[in-house]
Amino acid sequence: MQKLQYLARKYHFLVSTEAIPGIFNAPFKPYPDHFEMLLRNSKPLEHPKPEGPRTSTVVPLPPLGPKIQVSPQGPFRSAEDVLKQRYRPFNPSLRVQTSYFALEEAREMMKAEEWVGRVNDDVFIPVSKPAQPYDPLMHTQTPYPPNGALPYGTKYFRVEEPAKHVTPQRFRTLVPPVPQFDKLNQTYSQGEV
Numbered sequence: 001m002q003k004l005q006y007l008a009r010k011y012h013f014l015v016s017t018e019a020i021p022g023i024f025n026a027p028f029k030p031y032p033d034h035f036e037m038l039l040r041n042s043k044p045l046e047h048p049k050p051e052g053p054r055t056s057t058v059v060p061l062p063p064l065g066p067k068i069q070v071s072p073q074g075p076f077r078s079a080e081d082v083l084k085q086r087y088r089p090f091n092p093s094l095r096v097q098t099s100y101f102a103l104e105e106a107r108e109m110m111k112a113e114e115w116v117g118r119v120n121d122d123v124f125i126p127v128s129k130p131a132q133p134y135d136p137l138m139h140t141q142t143p144y145p146p147n148g149a150l151p152y153g154t155k156y157f158r159v160e161e162p163a164k165h166v167t168p169q170r171f172r173t174l175v176p177p178v179p180q181f182d183k184l185n186q187t188y189s190q191g192e193v
Contacts, residue, residue, distance in 0.1 A: 004038065005038070008038040008039050008041075008042040009043060009044060009045045010045055012039055012044035012045070015039040016032070022039070
């Protein structure tokens with residue numbers, strides 16, 4: 001019995017909670033297992049506390065001696081040469097030196113200098129056109145109305161000469177018309193054309 005109590009205290013973390021059932025409390029059983037009841041009634045095991053005062057186990061490092069300048073082995077440059085390269089003066093490229101808007105600024109400066117140097121402020125026009133009298137168009141001088149324009153395109157779109165027709169009747173088609181085209185835009189029920 002004492003071994004069972006020890007196991008219950010050891011495995012106390014497997015006890016059921018309100019949200020999640022433990023492994024000894026199956027949801028399909030009508031009541032929990034007897035070990036589940038033992039887990040509920042027992043307290044968890046406590047971790048053994050160390051006895052006595054805690055001592056530090058940190059060992060101090062040995063003191064550093066005088067710094068010995070040892071040149072590294074290999075084909076390295078001298079320290080003075082490296083420092084000269086490291087602290088050389090800043091030498092930016094032409095793109096970094098110039099302004100981003102340098103072209104626009106130069107154009108504005110050229111315009112300002114040109115304006116200062118001008119003698120006359122009037123805009124120079126290289127060629128002046130003499131005023132020409134209006135020549136009326138030939139098709140506007142015709143006696144046909146309106147203003148000489150023909151009615152083609154406004155009143156009719158096809159030139160018809162009935163005197164040249166073979167018969168006075170209209171042209172008759174030999175193929176019967178398609179009845180679906182007669183119904184176009186007249187029937188609005190779904191499924192019909």
